[in-house]
Amino acid sequence: MRKPTIRDVAKEAGVGVGTVSRVLNNSQQVSTETREKVLAAIAKLGFRPNRIAQRLSRGTRVQNIGVILPFITSPSFVERLRGVQMALSEDDNEYELILYNVSSPERYQAQLATIAQQRLVEGLLVISLDVSQEHREMLTQAGIAFVGVRGLGSNSWPCVGPDNVAGGKLATEYLLSLGHTRIAYVGDDFPDEYSFPTSQDRFTGYASALEEHGIEVNLDYVRLGRYGRDEAKRLTAELLELADPPTAIFAMSDVQALGCISAIREAGLRVPEDVSVIGFDDIEISYYVGLTTVRQHLVESGRLGMRYLLQLLREDGGDVPRLPPLEVIERQTTAPPPG
Amino acid sequence: MRKPTIRDVAKEAGVGVGTVSRVLNNSQQVSTETREKVLAAIAKLGFRPNRIAQRLSRGTRVQNIGVILPFITSPSFVERLRGVQMALSEDDNEYELILYNVSSPERYQAQLATIAQQRLVEGLLVISLDVSQEHREMLTQAGIAFVGVRGLGSNSWPCVGPDNVAGGKLATEYLLSLGHTRIAYVGDDFPDEYSFPTSQDRFTGYASALEEHGIEVNLDYVRLGRYGRDEAKRLTAELLELADPPTAIFAMSDVQALGCISAIREAGLRVPEDVSVIGFDDIEISYYVGLTTVRQHLVESGRLGMRYLLQLLREDGGDVPRLPPLEVIERQTTAPPPG
DNA sequence: GATGGTCATGGAACCGGTTCCATGACCGCC
DNA sequence: GGCGGTCATGGAACCGGTTCCATGACCATC
Structure with a gap:
């Protein structure tokens, strides 16, 4: 019927x-x-x-652009989205924005396939997610241009984002420069649920900075878990119970850094006098709470990514834009080690 | 051609x-x-x-639902949006989400007209914005169902949101119950740019709570300005310079409350020992910084709003859902007045 | 009673693709 | 040489609306 x-x-x-x-x-x-x-x-x-x-x-001619991102749960996705909106409103506004949100990793692949098949959008911006070779081909076949906004890697497709290895190194070097030697790393499990190697890359940078300073990576100081504040708090509590606890922690994200700080305070210690904490991202909250972190220009990455996608749709081609360099933003959660 | x-x-x-x-x-x-x-x-x-x-x-049959919201700049919009996503992903997923963002108040009216004219969406969720009688008629004519997610008012159309007058009263009563009598109000100008009376309503609640306790509203204690942390900080600095400064501040939003706190600390005073601050919204940041606030169930409002819209589209009708009651969340920025 | 105007109405043509069916070329095989 | 099969191809029909044009009813006017 x-x-x-x-x-x-x-x-x-x-x-x-x-x-x-x-x-x-x-x-x-x-x-x-x-x-x-x-x-x-x-x-x-x-x-x-x-x-x-x-x-x-x-005869209405409306063009659509899709943006796909993990469930709006992490502040960093939101900031990137904000940048996307900026780029779109700076433009001629000939496109509507269709938001696809990935609520579970299993569904993500299917969603990409559906997007390719439906051909509802002219272009797709992929935020903080990976796209497999297979799905890239599907999109190309469907005539859908796509750009990533995520960490750089061995990219065989255009992405705007930070070099996470360099960022991890930068954060760790900053702690080393303050005089720390017992530096812990708190991050996501590798590879994470969306099979995206952010944590792994930042860890690689961490390890290489230590190595260059002749410090061996102490696996006791490396704590991995699910993304989120509470898990980071738990992991940090474990770190503080070590016989020889770290004097500084590099958290792979600001959200996790907040969990670290909370665990340190609950253990009766002070930040930064007893333990320093540096995060990564520079989300808005970090400004409010005075967290030292690595700024990765989140808003700008969304903006540049969308701008580049629009450019592709106009077939102007051109080079993939590059973000401003990563930088350490010093606030109030880092200091030289005690004593 | x-x-x-x-x-x-x-x-x-x-x-x-x-x-x-x-x-x-x-x-x-x-x-x-x-x-x-x-x-x-x-x-x-x-x-x-x-x-x-x-x-x-x-024969592809894709349905679209539109969500229109002010430029993703305030955390409260983001949390509502998160709720929207939740409702949509709990559902059968037969709808795509089209995001319209209002980057300037002037363009808002035109956007609504375009939405009605294009008929791209089956339904429209209006977040934190008002819809004039005229535009409501346009939408109805175009056969587009719409639901608001915003403060209740003299609503002639279905909205899910808090009763801002009651909320303002609740916050003020809480401060009164701690023993404060010199209570300031920091909020947006009325009416604000999107001609939406949030600040006005919360102020009304504030005034009526004071009145019921036999306290006259002191206009020196009422400071209005542009929405945002920095403006609130400036206004608070003014308050603190009064001959008889307030011992407590009710900020109409958490973001503004953060500005208040920052001004108080910069003036060399302590929160809450010298000055108490209560916000409104209970955004995520508030949890991290320990801000006492009025919880208005932001995520839930987005979720219920979208759920109700979906219900309308299925023509089930039914009553407009109601949020759980507003509640004061006590954290670390409120205490009895000094002395 | 013929003329002309208004108005509600039916239905063909159209929007710009996809798909299915008929056609004819070409090949291999008995 | 006739027959059946495969394959590339052209084009009509179709998707489900909107719009324009022709039609005929009805009324007012001369």
Whole structure:
């Protein structure tokens, strides 16, 4: 039993399709009596106009751009999204933004396939997610341009984002420069749920900075877990119970850094006098709470990513834009080690 | 000069429309030679397939739901949006989410008109914005259901949100119950840029609580300005310079409350020992910084709003859902007045 | 009673793709 | 040489609306 069309309604009401259309569009040119008949038929059949057909015949030309991102749960995604919005509103506004949110890793692949198949969007911005070779091909086949906003890696596709290895190194070097030697790393499990190696990359940078200073990586100081404040807090509590606890912690994200700080305070220690903490991201909260962190220009990455995508859609091509360099933002959670 | 269609391409390439379509869809059933000819014609004419027509003929049935909200700048919008996403992903997922963001108040009205005219969406969720009588009629005419997620008021249309007057009263009563009598109010100008009376309503609650306790509203204690942390900080600095400064501040939003706290600390005073601060919203940051506030269930409001909209689209009707009651969340920024 | 205007109405043509069916070329095999 | 099969191809029909044009009813006017 297929959905009723305007012709079914016309037949049911005993009128022509034109009349039904006029009723639907509130034309004045319909007698009250006929209108009633048509409305009755519509109600009876449960008819709902097909928007696609409406738009085709009206000639409305709307272009869509898709943005896909993990469930809006982490502040860093939100900031990137904010940048995306900026780029879009700076533009001519000829595109509508369709937001796809990935609520579970399992569904992500299927969503990409659906996006390619539906061809609803002209372009897709992929925020903080990876796209497999297979899905890249699907998108290309469907004629959908795509750009990533995420950490750089061995990218075989255009991405705007930070070099996480360099960032991890930068954070660790900053702690080393303050005189710390017992430096812990708190991060996500590798590889994380979306099989995206952020934590791993930042750890690599951490390890290489230590190594360059002749410090061996102490696996007791490396604590990995699920992303989130509470898990980071738990991991930090474990660190503080070590016989030889770290004097500084590099948390792979600001959210996790906040968990670290909270654990340190609950253990009766002070930040930064007893333990220093540096985060990564520079989300808005960090400014409020005075967290020292590595600024990765989140808003700007969303903005540049979208801008580049728009450029691709206009077939201007051009180089992938680059973010300003990563920088350590010194606030109040880092200091030289005690003693 | 209208855009080239598939028929133009077919003519140009000297083939049938079916063949062009096959090339577009990477069918195996086309000889290399023909494919080349078609591709050349496509390139020459600058042909781009019309997605609308594709979808109509393919029979793809995608429904869209629109969400319109002020530029993603305030955390409270983001939390509401998060709730929206939750509702949508709990559902059958038959809808795509189109995000409209209002970057300037002037453009807002025009955007609503465009939305009504385009008829791209089946329903519209309006977050933290007002919809005039005129625009409500336009939406209704276009057959677009809409629901608001914003403070209740003299609503002639369905909205899910807090009672701001009651909330303002609740916050003020809490401060009164601690023993404060010199209580200031820091909020947005009325009416604000989007002509939405949040600040006014919360102030009304504030005034009525004071009145019920026999305290006259002291206009020196009422400071209004642009929304934002820095402005609130400035206003608070002014308050602290009064001959008889307040011992407690009710900030109309958590973001503003953070500005208040920062001003108090910069003035060499302690929170809450010298001055208490209560906010409004209970955004995520408030948890991290230990801000006492009025919880208005932001995430839940987005969720319920979207859920109700989906229900309307299924024509189940039903009552507008109600949020759990507002509640004061006591944290570390409020205490009895000094002395 | 003929003329002309207004108005509600039916229905064909159209929007721009996809898909299915008929056609004819070409090949291999009996 | 006739037959059946495969394969590339053209083009009509279709998706489900909107719009325009022709039609005929009805009324007022001369």
